[in-house]
Amino acid sequence: MNNGDRTGLRLSGVTVRLGDGDAMVTALDDVDLTVAPGELVAVVGPSGAGKSSLLAVAGALTVPDQGTVTVDGRDLGGMTVKQRAEYRRDHIGFVFQSGNLIPALTAIEQLRLVAKLSRRRADGREPAGLLADVGMAHKAARRPHQLSGGERQRVGIARALLGRPSLLLVDEPTAALDRARSHDVVQLLARETKECDVATVMVTHDHDVLEHCDRVVETTDGRLSAG
Numbered sequence: 001m002n003n004g005d006r007t008g009l010r011l012s013g014v015t016v017r018l019g020d021g022d023a024m025v026t027a028l029d030d031v032d033l034t035v036a037p038g039e040l041v042a043v044v045g046p047s048g049a050g051k052s053s054l055l056a057v058a059g060a061l062t063v064p065d066q067g068t069v070t071v072d073g074r075d076l077g078g079m080t081v082k083q084r085a086e087y088r089r090d091h092i093g094f095v096f097q098s099g100n101l102i103p104a105l106t107a108i109e110q111l112r113l114v115a116k117l118s119r120r121r122a123d124g125r126e127p128a129g130l131l132a133d134v135g136m137a138h139k140a141a142r143r144p145h146q147l148s149g150g151e152r153q154r155v156g157i158a159r160a161l162l163g164r165p166s167l168l169l170v171d172e173p174t175a176a177l178d179r180a181r182s183h184d185v186v187q188l189l190a191r192e193t194k195e196c197d198v199a200t201v202m203v204t205h206d207h208d209v210l211e212h213c214d215r216v217v218e219t220t221d222g223r224l225s226a227g
């Protein structure tokens, strides 16, 4: 896809119910959210307010009970399970709390493995160049246990950007980091969001880093409001 064709993420009237019977919970309640390419949106809110459910539905890991989720105009709910998995692999990047790296692989190998598994798109980024972009070229041969928490996050961010995703979903990237490293990592996310023209949604409890985001939205009992 040409970057000019990007329109970002759009959730319209999204409702997600979890559990069943008396234990049924409305995790997301008629949620509307638009995130443009090149925009970093933070999602904050108390525990249980629906933040993880928002990432799951935006990332095509679950489908809404009502409403639609589109990425670059493609309706994720209209796809088969297989199509959704392929779409996720090719167009959506995920960054997790602690980097989620494979212990036995060096930093550069983490990226090369993903490049290989995703049958690397012709326009995919080159692992060594991307590692350099996130400031990790000099530690390319280190394994996760030889990296700091912030460095592991940098590798995780590089890995998520490898296939030039349209959408980047980031779950609590600073949970394991001190204040200075937290700022570094979110600044990096903000920069890469612009440079890669990717629509980024970051769930966080860390109000310190919100200054680096374009917009903040708040979840309360499954509903969304401007933060």
Ligand SMILES: Nc1ncnc2c1ncn2[C@@H]1O[C@H](COP(=O)(O)OP(=O)(O)OP(=O)(O)O)[C@@H](O)[C@H]1O
Residues within 6 Å of the ligand: 018, 019, 020, 023, 025, 026, 027, 045, 046, 047, 048, 049, 050, 051, 052, 053, 054, 219
């Ligand atoms: N599999 C499930 N079955 C039933 N209810 C669930 C399930 N998963 C989550 N929930 C409920 O859905 C609501 C939203 O949960 P969600 O995980 O999206 O919140 P969250 O904002 O991410 O919370 P946290 O900050 O603690 O991670 C909560 O009330 C939770 O208890």
